[in-house]
Amino acid sequence: MTTVAYARRTTEPTVEAAPRSASNGWWGMVLFVATEATLFTVLLASYFYIRFKTSSGWPPDGIADPKLLRALVMTALLTASGFVMYAAETGIRRGRQRALVLGLGATFLLGLAFLGLQIWETVVVAREFTPRTDTYGSLVFTITGAHSVHLVVGLLLLAWVQGRAWFRAYTAGRHLGVQMAAMYWYFVVVVQVAIFVSLYLTPRI
Amino acid sequence: MEAHVERLEKVWAEPAGIVSFLTSVDHKRIGIRYLFTAFAFFIAAGIEAMVMRAQLARPGERLVSPETYDQLFSLHGTTMIFLFVTPMLSGFGNYCVPLMIGARDMAFPRLNALSYWVFLSSGLFIYASVPFGLAPNDGWFNYVPLSDKVFTPDKNIDFYTLGLIFITISTTAGAANFIVTIFKLRAPGMSINRMPLFCWAVLATSFAVIFALPSLTVANTMLELERNWGFHFFQPAHGGDPLLWQHLFWIFGHPDVYIIFLPAIGIVSSVVPVFSRRSIVGYEWLALATVLTGIVGFGVWVHHMFATGLPQISMTFFSAASFMIVIPSGIQIFAWLATMLTGRPVLKTPFLYVLGFVVVFVIGGLTGVMFAAVPFDQQATDSYFVVAHFHYVLFGGAVFPIFAGIHYWFPKMSGRMYHELAGQVSFWLVFVGFNLTFFPMHISGLLGMPRRVYTYPGGLGWDAYNLLSTIGSGVLAAGILVIALNVLWSLRRGPPALSDPWGGNTLEWSTSSPPPHFNFPVIPIVRSADPNWDVEDRRQDALRLERGELLLADGHQTLATTVLEGEAEDELHMPSESVWPFVLALSLSVVFFGLLMKLYGVAILGCILVAGAIAGWHRPQRELQDQ
Numbered sequence: 001m002t003t004v005a006y007a008r009r010t011t012e013p014t015v016e017a018a019p020r021s022a023s024n025g026w027w028g029m030v031l032f033v034a035t036e037a038t039l040f041t042v043l044l045a046s047y048f049y050i051r052f053k054t055s056s057g058w059p060p061d062g063i064a065d066p067k068l069l070r071a072l073v074m075t076a077l078l079t080a081s082g083f084v085m086y087a088a089e090t091g092i093r094r095g096r097q098r099a100l101v102l103g104l105g106a107t108f109l110l111g112l113a114f115l116g117l118q119i120w121e122t123v124v125v126a127r128e129f130t131p132r133t134d135t136y137g138s139l140v141f142t143i144t145g146a147h148s149v150h151l152v153v154g155l156l157l158l159a160w161v162q163g164r165a166w167f168r169a170y171t172a173g174r175h176l177g178v179q180m181a182a183m184y185w186y187f188v189v190v191v192q193v194a195i196f197v198s199l200y201l202t203p204r205i
Numbered sequence: 206m207e208a209h210v211e212r213l214e215k216v217w218a219e220p221a222g223i224v225s226f227l228t229s230v231d232h233k234r235i236g237i238r239y240l241f242t243a244f245a246f247f248i249a250a251g252i253e254a255m256v257m258r259a260q261l262a263r264p265g266e267r268l269v270s271p272e273t274y275d276q277l278f279s280l281h282g283t284t285m286i287f288l289f290v291t292p293m294l295s296g297f298g299n300y301c302v303p304l305m306i307g308a309r310d311m312a313f314p315r316l317n318a319l320s321y322w323v324f325l326s327s328g329l330f331i332y333a334s335v336p337f338g339l340a341p342n343d344g345w346f347n348y349v350p351l352s353d354k355v356f357t358p359d360k361n362i363d364f365y366t367l368g369l370i371f372i373t374i375s376t377t378a379g380a381a382n383f384i385v386t387i388f389k390l391r392a393p394g395m396s397i398n399r400m401p402l403f404c405w406a407v408l409a410t411s412f413a414v415i416f417a418l419p420s421l422t423v424a425n426t427m428l429e430l431e432r433n434w435g436f437h438f439f440q441p442a443h444g445g446d447p448l449l450w451q452h453l454f455w456i457f458g459h460p461d462v463y464i465i466f467l468p469a470i471g472i473v474s475s476v477v478p479v480f481s482r483r484s485i486v487g488y489e490w491l492a493l494a495t496v497l498t499g500i501v502g503f504g505v506w507v508h509h510m511f512a513t514g515l516p517q518i519s520m521t522f523f524s525a526a527s528f529m530i531v532i533p534s535g536i537q538i539f540a541w542l543a544t545m546l547t548g549r550p551v552l553k554t555p556f557l558y559v560l561g562f563v564v565v566f567v568i569g570g571l572t573g574v575m576f577a578a579v580p581f582d583q584q585a586t587d588s589y590f591v592v593a594h595f596h597y598v599l600f601g602g603a604v605f606p607i608f609a610g611i612h613y614w615f616p617k618m619s620g621r622m623y624h625e626l627a628g629q630v631s632f633w634l635v636f637v638g639f640n641l642t643f644f645p646m647h648i649s650g651l652l653g654m655p656r657r658v659y660t661y662p663g664g665l666g667w668d669a670y671n672l673l674s675t676i677g678s679g680v681l682a683a684g685i686l687v688i689a690l691n692v693l694w695s696l697r698r699g700p701p702a703l704s705d706p707w708g709g710n711t712l713e714w715s716t717s718s719p720p721p722h723f724n725f726p727v728i729p730i731v732r733s734a735d736p737n738w739d740v741e742d743r744r745q746d747a748l749r750l751e752r753g754e755l756l757l758a759d760g761h762q763t764l765a766t767t768v769l770e771g772e773a774e775d776e777l778h779m780p781s782e783s784v785w786p787f788v789l790a791l792s793l794s795v796v797f798f799g800l801l802m803k804l805y806g807v808a809i810l811g812c813i814l815v816a817g818a819i820a821g822w823h824r825p826q827r828e829l830q831d832q
Contacts, residue, residue, distance in 0.1 A: 142426075
């Protein structure tokens with residue numbers, strides 16, 4: 001039996017042994033992301049609910065279809081950052097400290113660029129309509145605003161992990177902090193793709 | 206052996222005094238705090254109910270104004286759901302889950318402390334409205350457009366929306382904690398099909414919380430933005446839809462009924478086998494029924510909206526789903542009855558409360574089936590029949606098991622026995638009082654009495670039923686008073702309890718009463734679903750303690766196991782006391798206070814404090830603890 005074997009093994013401390021399956025922290029992050037993803041699902045569902053309840057055109061009240069170019073660039077940037085993050089994570093899994101630090105840095109910069117474009121986009125959009133214009137405006141600003149808040153949290157997480165990576169706090173065997181930040185970042189990326197499809201593409205159908 | 210235990214005691218000792226009060230991460234202390242705090246809110250909500258019953262005792266009564274009455278029933282519902290039943294069951298979960306699975310603490314002890322402090326802060330936040338006469342006043346489900354700024358211009362609803370967003374943080378963090386604890390910290394050998402049914406219930410509940418609460422958060426955020434920031438979501442004039450609120454609320458609200466109900470039936474499944482003196486009948490069926498209820502609970506929300514003019518097809522679908530959810534409940538009832546009938550029941554207080562639960566819950570279930578039929582629902586909705594139904598389900602389904610749990614685990618938590626006769630007296634008072642209060646409401650409801658009216662004219666045939674209800678509520682309150690006095694008296698005077706006064710089947714009864722800080726001197730190894738009835742296995746535990754095996758006494762250690770099989774995997778170092786959870790909860794209170802008072806500078810300051818508290822919490826320690 002495993003348990004018997006284990007009892008024998010514990011007579012010596014086995015602190016260095018790497019965990020064999022997912023750790024507590026990993027599960028905790030999975031559940032956090034799950035509940036946050038549900039939050040965005042509910043927001044987007046509300047958007048579609050209101051859209052299907054609206055008998056006039058969509059967007060309503062003579063608001064033009066959303067412009068695609070900037071949003072497309074933003075989504076591309078953030079998606080790219082997700083792949084870079086994945087490279088950084090793969091790097092540290094193989095013990096490559098430089099790949100980790102560079103990858104985290106590049107992810108951070110791409111995220112920052114996205115945030116800049118998001119602010120620009122918001123300013124441009126606000127010339128046409130604001131959250132106070134109508135329910136469409138409220139939904140668009142609430143959804144993108146909620147995403148921006150999560151993005152900023154993601155950037156803070158990245159900065160934190162980067163600071164620790166700088167001092168070589170992570171190893172091939174133990175880098176839960178990197179895994180958790182990465183998982184959160186993928187979530188931020190996926191939400192942006194969902195937002196792009198929902199808020200930018202579907203009004204054109 | 207003595208030396209081993211002494212070493213553990215030194216490692217797990219907590220500092221004394223006020224510092225310890227603010228920094229403790231011991232799941233047992235946190236669990237007991239949850240129970241006491243939630244019970245205090247229960248008393249508050251009970252007083253609100255008593256005032257309402259006094260007002261309704263006879264027609265044309267003028268005890269409270271209509272405005273006050275609105276606040277009373279809104280606060281009563283909100284408190285009972287969010288500040289009593291849910292946290293009360295979190296309290297039992299906190300106390301019992303690690304003990305039942307043979308762990309030394311929750312998976313995230315500091316997050317656990319945070320859950321409690323946030324629960325306390327948000328409860329006080331909501332109740333801070335009372336002295337100003339600004340308590341929530343649009344019912345516990347707070348429908349728009351009544352709750353919009355136009356119709357409720359004061360801060361009543363802001364207390365509600367912000368308070369509920371606040372408490373969601375606590376509930377969600379607690380749920381994630383329960384899931385990881387149950388997945389990862391079970392004693393070696395406790396594969397998922399040997400896990401106590403209470404843990405199954407907590408697990409299903411926690412998943413329901415993870416996926417249901419975001420909807421409540423979104424709804425309340427939208428309402429807050431609409432009320433105070435000029436956004437539009439629910440007003441048709443601005444392209445919104447008031448039904449959006451109802452959908453979002455009940456997508457949360459119906460799963461929440463099961464979030465309340467499932468842990469309570471977990472208590473029932475704990476008590477039934479112990480007092481029937483045999484293993485539970487149909488363990489797998491009960492576990493599956495628990496999970497199934499949690500899942501199907503997400504597909505029935507529209508049955509709260511049958512009277513809102515939705516398309517026939519969607520009502521048919523949700524009506525069918527509502528009938529379907531009767532199946533797992535039926536499975537559970539018959540499994541418990543079979544256990545009782547084939548066992549040798551011992552009629553102690555916890556078991557009496559479980560019997561009371563079965564009777565009351567079946568009645569509530571039957572009226573529930575009536576409501577699943579759309580035509581009946583459309584006739585009886587918003588009448589006292591609904592009030593009768595959901596009190597039978599919620600008081601019967603949750604509060605009777607909670608009272609069973611209070612008596613069942615009292616010896617374990619306090620190390621003393623409660624007074625048995627007083628316990629039985631409390632049961633009969635509660636049982637008779639409950640039925641006397643709520644059964645007449647079925648009739649007054651069918652006679653047409655609408656819910657939420659602050660008074661009514663005489664001569665409509667409602668008078669006698671209302672007077673009966675009011676008398677019944679007095680009997681019920683007396684029963685609850687007996688429980689409270691019994692607990693307080695027994696805490697000081699009760700005779701000392703053995704480690705296993707009931708002959709229990711789960712692991713919490715294998716350690717002393719109350720358990721030491723480290724729960725178990727040696728991590729138990731489990732080979733069945735009734736581990737404490739496996740005498741030989743427990744003897745082996747004692748022998749391993751003699752030999753110092755599986756002791757894990759180098760710091761706050763516990764054992765991680767695999768999710769399904771429960772095979773030993775890794776030794777974990779658990780975080781010890783910390784003041785940061787308390788500081789973080791305080792900082793969050795500053796944020797919500799700022800948002801409430803529209804002092805946005807204060808809110809931003811609060812956010813900075815929150816960031817600081819999180820940073821302090823995660824100051825790099827040994828990387829070991831991260832893992």
